[in-house]
Amino acid sequence: MKLSRKLKRILPRVQKPARYVGGEWGSVVKDRNEVDLRFGMCFPDTYEVGMSHLGSRILYGLLNAQDGVWCERVFAPWIDMEDEMRAANIPLYGLESGDSISELDILGFTLQYELSFTNILNMLDLGGIPVYASERKGLKNLVVCGGPCAYNPEPLAPFVDAFQIGDGEEVMIEFIDLYRQAKQEGWSKDQFLRRVCHIDGVYVPSLYDVSYNDDGTVKAVTPKDGAPEFVQKRIVQDLDNMYYPEYFVVPSTDIVFDRAMVELFRGCPRGCRFCQAGHTYRPLRKKSVETLLRQAEAVLEHSGYEEISLSSLSTSDYSQLPELADKLLDFCESRRVSLSLPSLRADSFSLELMERVQKVRKSGLTFAAEAGSQRLRDVINKNLTAEDLLNACTYAFKGGWNNVKLYFMMGLPTETNEDFDEMAQLCRDIAYCWKCNTPNKARGVRITASASCFVPKPQTPFQWDAQVTKEELDEKTAYLRTVMKTKNVTFRWHDSDTSYLEAVFARGDRRTADALYTAWKSGCKMDGWDQCFDYNKWLDAFHMCGLDPAFYANRQRPLDEVFPWDHIGCGTSKEHLKREWERSRRAEPTPSCLETCAGCGAVSLMKGCACHV
Amino acid sequence: MFKARMRFSKTDEAAYISHLDLMHCMQRAIARAHLPVWYTEGFNPHIYISVALPLSTGYSGEWEFVDFNCTADEIPADAVQRLNAVMPSGLSVQEIYPLDDGGRKVRDIAYSKFEITWEFDGGVPEGFVDAANELFARDELKILKRSKRGEKEVNIRDYMRGITLEADRDCVRAYTILGAGNNNLSPEYLTKLILRELPQYAPDGATYHHLMVYDAQLNEFR
Numbered sequence: 001m002k003l004s005r006k007l008k009r010i011l012p013r014v015q016k017p018a019r020y021v022g023g024e025w026g027s028v029v030k031d032r033n034e035v036d037l038r039f040g041m042c043f044p045d046t047y048e049v050g051m052s053h054l055g056s057r058i059l060y061g062l063l064n065a066q067d068g069v070w071c072e073r074v075f076a077p078w079i080d081m082e083d084e085m086r087a088a089n090i091p092l093y094g095l096e097s098g099d100s101i102s103e104l105d106i107l108g109f110t111l112q113y114e115l116s117f118t119n120i121l122n123m124l125d126l127g128g129i130p131v132y133a134s135e136r137k138g139l140k141n142l143v144v145c146g147g148p149c150a151y152n153p154e155p156l157a158p159f160v161d162a163f164q165i166g167d168g169e170e171v172m173i174e175f176i177d178l179y180r181q182a183k184q185e186g187w188s189k190d191q192f193l194r195r196v197c198h199i200d201g202v203y204v205p206s207l208y209d210v211s212y213n214d215d216g217t218v219k220a221v222t223p224k225d226g227a228p229e230f231v232q233k234r235i236v237q238d239l240d241n242m243y244y245p246e247y248f249v250v251p252s253t254d255i256v257f258d259r260a261m262v263e264l265f266r267g268c269p270r271g272c273r274f275c276q277a278g279h280t281y282r283p284l285r286k287k288s289v290e291t292l293l294r295q296a297e298a299v300l301e302h303s304g305y306e307e308i309s310l311s312s313l314s315t316s317d318y319s320q321l322p323e324l325a326d327k328l329l330d331f332c333e334s335r336r337v338s339l340s341l342p343s344l345r346a347d348s349f350s351l352e353l354m355e356r357v358q359k360v361r362k363s364g365l366t367f368a369a370e371a372g373s374q375r376l377r378d379v380i381n382k383n384l385t386a387e388d389l390l391n392a393c394t395y396a397f398k399g400g401w402n403n404v405k406l407y408f409m410m411g412l413p414t415e416t417n418e419d420f421d422e423m424a425q426l427c428r429d430i431a432y433c434w435k436c437n438t439p440n441k442a443r444g445v446r447i448t449a450s451a452s453c454f455v456p457k458p459q460t461p462f463q464w465d466a467q468v469t470k471e472e473l474d475e476k477t478a479y480l481r482t483v484m485k486t487k488n489v490t491f492r493w494h495d496s497d498t499s500y501l502e503a504v505f506a507r508g509d510r511r512t513a514d515a516l517y518t519a520w521k522s523g524c525k526m527d528g529w530d531q532c533f534d535y536n537k538w539l540d541a542f543h544m545c546g547l548d549p550a551f552y553a554n555r556q557r558p559l560d561e562v563f564p565w566d567h568i569g570c571g572t573s574k575e576h577l578k579r580e581w582e583r584s585r586r587a588e589p590t591p592s593c594l595e596t597c598a599g600c601g602a603v604s605l606m607k608g609c610a611c612h613v
Numbered sequence: 614m615f616k617a618r619m620r621f622s623k624t625d626e627a628a629y630i631s632h633l634d635l636m637h638c639m640q641r642a643i644a645r646a647h648l649p650v651w652y653t654e655g656f657n658p659h660i661y662i663s664v665a666l667p668l669s670t671g672y673s674g675e676w677e678f679v680d681f682n683c684t685a686d687e688i689p690a691d692a693v694q695r696l697n698a699v700m701p702s703g704l705s706v707q708e709i710y711p712l713d714d715g716g717r718k719v720r721d722i723a724y725s726k727f728e729i730t731w732e733f734d735g736g737v738p739e740g741f742v743d744a745a746n747e748l749f750a751r752d753e754l755k756i757l758k759r760s761k762r763g764e765k766e767v768n769i770r771d772y773m774r775g776i777t778l779e780a781d782r783d784c785v786r787a788y789t790i791l792g793a794g795n796n797n798l799s800p801e802y803l804t805k806l807i808l809r810e811l812p813q814y815a816p817d818g819a820t821y822h823h824l825m826v827y828d829a830q831l832n833e834f835r
Contacts, residue, residue: 003625005732009818011629012671018634023626023702025642250641252627252701253634304641304699306659336658 001029001098010084018253019047020081022073022095026249026303028060029096030070037180039063040094040104042074044119045112045528050075051249052257054311055147056110059168061245069176072096072104073249076119077126079526085126092126101127106142106179108172109160111149114505115498115528117156118520120145124159131517133161133206139182139189144175150203151233151280152458152565155508155516157205161193164201165568166233166280167266169243171201197227201234203568210510210564216551218509218562232569235283235605239266240291246298250305259307259340260299262292264324268313269593269613271600272370273381273584274409276457277313279577280570282602283611284593289324296328300337308332309340316345317594325353346384346392355399364403364446365396371412372423378587379414381461381580386426393430397437402445404430410476410493411454411468413584417479423449424483431488449484450492451477453499457506458563459570461580466556467503470496497535501527503553504542509564512552514545573601614651616712617683619696620835622675623668624822627703632667638701639664639679645699648692651682665719666793666826674823676834678719683711710835722834724774725793726825727800731807731816732784741814742780745787748810749776749803756802769806772798774831785816793826 001022003011011017032038041060043050050056050073063071072094077085085092091100101107101123109120121131129141136143145156146164153163164171175196182192197204207227211219223229236242248260265286268278287295296308308328312318325341332339339357344350346367354365367389371377377384393404408423427449434445453473456465468476473496484491505512519541526532542549557563559578566574576599583590590598593613597603603611623630630638640660643650652658665678688709689695696706733741748754754769774790791798804819826834 001626005818008820009732016631017629017671018626018631021626021629025638025645025699025701027702250701252630252638254637302645304644306640306644336652338657 001093001096003098004090006088006090007098010081010088010090014081014084015078016253019075020077020095022098024249024252026247027073027096028064028071030064032070032097032099035068035070036183037069037106037176038104039069039071039176040074040101040107041071042101042107042109042120042123043076043112044109044116044123045076045526046078047075047251047253048255051251051255053110053112054261054263055168057245057248057261058243059108059172060249061247062169062172062243063176065243066173066176068180070096074101074107074123076123076526079532082122082126091128092123102129102141105140105183106144106176108144108146111145111147111156113528114149114155114502115533117149117505117516118525118527120156121159121517121520122525131159131520133159136161137189139179139187139192142179142189142192148276148280149506151276151568151570152507153203153205153568154210154510154564155505155512157510158513158517160205161189162196163203163205164234165203165231166201166571167236168234169236171199171234174199175202194225194227201231203231205510208567218564218566220562221564221567223567230567230569232605233280233571235266235285235571237285237606237609239263239285239287244295246295247302248299248305250303257309258305259309260296260303260305261309261311262296262299263287264292264310264312264315264318265612266312267602267611269317270314270383271381271580271590271592271598273379273461273580274370274412274454274457276460279460279572279600281313282571282600283606284613285606286318286612289320289327292324293327293331297331300335306336307338307340309342312343314345315341315343316347316350317592321353325357329357346388351392351395351399364405365392365401366405366407367392368407369426370407370409371415371419372408372421372426373419374422375587376412376415376419378589379584380412381584381589383589383592386429389426390429390433393433394437397434397445398439400439402434402438402443404445404447406430406447406449408449408451409454410451410480411473413462413465414587415476420476420480420483423480424486427484427489428486431486434488445488447486447489448492449489450494451480452494453496455499455503455506458565459568459572459577461577461584463507463563463577464557464559464561464581467500467553469550469554470500495530498527498533500549500553501535501538504549507563507565508552511545511547515541515547515549518544571600571602571605576600614682614684616716617681617688617709618712618716618835619679619681619706619709621677621679621704621706622673623677623704624673624675625703627701628668628671628673630701630704631670632664635667636662636664638704642696642699642701642704643681646692646695648689648695649683649685651684666722666725668823669799669821672821672823676823676825680712680716680719687711717828717834720794721828722794722826723792723796723829724790724827724831725823726788726790726827728822728824729787729789729800729803730784730820730822731787731804732818732820734783734817736783737780737785738814741811742778742785744811744814745778745785745807748806749773754806756806758798758802769798769802772796776803788824790827790831
């Protein structure tokens with residue numbers, strides 16, 4: 001982009017100015033006079049975070065592959081840059097053109113986590129665009145959102161013109177085609193919204209009225225002007241023929257995940273009951289080995305990246321993983337590219353594979369055990385036994401690894417102190433396992449157990465469950481600290497305040513939008529960053545809006561409650577989620593899709609074929 | 614295998630790429646261009662390069678160097694073209710040449726030529742150029758110079774080999790040769806000096822462009 005004198009003057013004063021200038025290899029610059037649709041792909045967090053997001057890369061490539069469409073990237077400036085921009089009167093701009101985002105036709109925000117919501121309002125405001133949808137009268141600056149948090153779009157309803165639910169690759173094209181027609185034929189915004197709501201997977205919140213019961217729960221969500229009663233998510237059925245970018249924008253400055261990526265499959269066969277991705281990305285669809293090799297080669301060739309990572313929710317469940325890994329390794333070794341395999345299961349096959357792949361120093365192994373006892377792991381349907389874990393550790397310690405991280409959650413439904421006792425025992429067993437198996441005791445071992453706070457998410461079997469209160473969490477943490485006293489085991493825990501806020505917005509209704517607005521007005525932004533998060537400002541905002549955050553976070557919801565997101569479909573049926581909730585109370589696991597079909601209902605989205613199990 | 618040197622410019626957007634990031638950019642561009650270069654042979658093989666005289670983040674420059682090891686018999690004839698086809702915006706290679714006898718050593722670099730632009734949004738104030746010329750002609754210009762070894766009072770004139778000023782409509786450009794390498798002086802001290810000695814003419818902004826490097830005898834370094 002062309003840098004103005006004004007911008008050049010502030011850039012030397014801010015941290016990491018390379019984030020704000022564009023011009024990276026692979027970024028797409030078109031002639032603004034030769035396009036009829038300008039799209040802003042907005043990530044409501046910093047450049048380093050947003051540039052690491054695969055979904056945005058896919059849609060960026062897809063949109064720019066369309067004739068007449070120019071898609072730019074827009075990120076939230078860090079606070080030092082925001083202050084400078086506001087002081088110098090520089091509006092938020094797209095990194096390709098440097099033009100204010102108010103020049104763009106559509107602003108598409110990806111919703112990856114609830115704590116980024118204030119950044120959406122802040123970014124619109126920085127671009128001089130009204131944050132409320134009702135105050136944006138024209139077709140221009142249409143605000144569209146998609147991504148995981150769109151499965152409960154309600155807290156953002158007043159700010160957003162339309163949501164795209166589910167896989168974006170197909171619905172995005174239908175959406176922009178209609179927008180281009182609307183622009184050409186001079187439709188009003190209302191006209192457009194009333195038409196676009198009939199594209200499958202598009203939810204226009206202003207076309208739905210919400211009524212409430214006396215107790216504050218939702219009574220009904222009623223569509224108007226002919227909008228559909230239920231918006232089912234979109235899926236791309238055939239990933240082999242789906243658009244995938246053969247080029248990546250290669251950042252000129254360090255980002256969080258700075259590597260090439262290929263996506264193995266969508267969906268997850270495991271069905272962990274706390275996991276939103278596991279229930280909203282169904283049905284399982286995978287790419288063939290040939291497609292993956294071709295795409296990996298293209299991306300590496302174009303980007304010059306020295307590392308490639310396989311992306312999926314559960315890499316070990318890719319049925320041709322050995323074949324794929326062999327072929328990829330051949331290719332990578334000849335090019336001196338390293339291969340990384342995240343999300344592997346704790347079994348010996350995976351570890352052998354990792355050992356083969358990681359010729360680099362044996363840094364650390366991470367196991368997501370999630371819960372300390374077998375009973376609780378059955379409640380949450382985490383198909384992992386202590387035996388699996390110890391076998392994997394035995395293998396790893398024998399092979400020279402000496403750094404193991406364990407992830408746990410606190411505050412899971414039905415959890416008691418006995419589960420924590422077993423968590424501590426598990427850590428002791430692992431420490432003992434190291435002692436028995438390590439070839440070199442002198443090197444020592446580092447076992448880290450971190451516990452985060454469970455956040456019940458919509459569209460999961462635990463959507464009915466209460467998040468434990470802050471007081472209860474504090475008690476749990478205190479108890480855990482007394483039992484986690486093994487030598488060689490470091491215990492870390494997360495602060496519960498952000499998890500509480502996350503819980504409110506994850507299952508919030510339209511009224512929580514007021515608190516969001518109020519909190520943003522009082523200065524809340526970048527809430528996912530410790531140095532910015534201000535819990536008290538948030539509590540004040542809820543109070544000022546007459547809302548009780550505990551109503552959303554800490555209330556056990558009855559099985560027949562109407563949820564604010566009941567009119568949004570994630571593929572998995574509510575009946576299945578309910579069944580899973582009931583099984584969880586009996587600590588009854590549900591086998592993975594690879595063993596037997598649990599009847600989640602997502603297969604109905606696969607027209608004329610089955611899940612790729 | 615032999616040593617090779619690439620001369621490049623770093624302007625516009627690329628001016629904001631930091632030194633460490635520049636190394637990554639160059640390594641990836643070389644990988645994209647499939648140049649025959651030597652990779653390190655440790656656990657984590659990467660293209661071996663070294664950047665002479667890194668520019669401060671935010672400075673642009675047009676006489677910059679990266680050294681690397683070439684594994685072919687000679688540098689491919691189209692190497693410059695291939696690299697420039699895959700560079701981020703603002704990075705551009707001018708020439709690549711072998712360092713037959715080891716080449717000029719980076720430690721021979723003694724001076725840098727800078728173009729400093731002092732911006733005046735309301736037009737260049739009358740009297741500024743004369744006042745600045747007078748200022749830089751003084752025999753003694755003491756400043757507090759900061760380095761890794763701490764602060765020290767020095768005379769700028771000991772580090773300067775001439776300065777000429779050119780006035781434009783809304784800016785004044787200063788061309789000056791300053792100590793580099795072991796005897797480095799940041800051109801920002803000249804701006805600081807103006808702010809201190811001529812506060813009535815404080816410019817609204819300043820940019821720095823690196824034009825050339827020299828050895829101790831003021832021969833062009835390449």
